[in-house]
Amino acid sequence: MRAPTAGARARDFARARAWVLRITTLARRYGVRWLLLTRWQKVPEEAVVVDWSPRTGEVPARIAP
Template sequence: MAAATWRDAGVDGVEGGRRHGDVRAYLDPAATRAERRKIARRYGVRWLLLTRWREAPEEAVVVDFSPRTGEVLARIAP
């Protein structure tokens, strides 16, 4: 997990801010594949859980979709 949606007591404020910034950068539509790969490797990310409003990056493979919530589970290559 790069960044929790709630405050994680095990992560200090500076590190938490950096992680949230990295999540924003990863999900930015203008981010390049290389930029996303660098961020994913930094945290060992293999899976994405995206809201209905986020498009999956080109390298992500959609594994499942919730018709009720619109959430998408996608796998990314290491």
């Protein structure tokens, strides 16, 4: 298997950053205080990971007000 190219890495980073911005915008708009993330989703900067499930990989995170 070949290593990802610089363009693919940049595209993955942009995709992940766009997801975080979308979640942050929705949380502010609707007053969300908690997120339940999968192990593959990035945690927004203003969120704090509270726990982690080794069985399912779910990550509950609290968003600072």
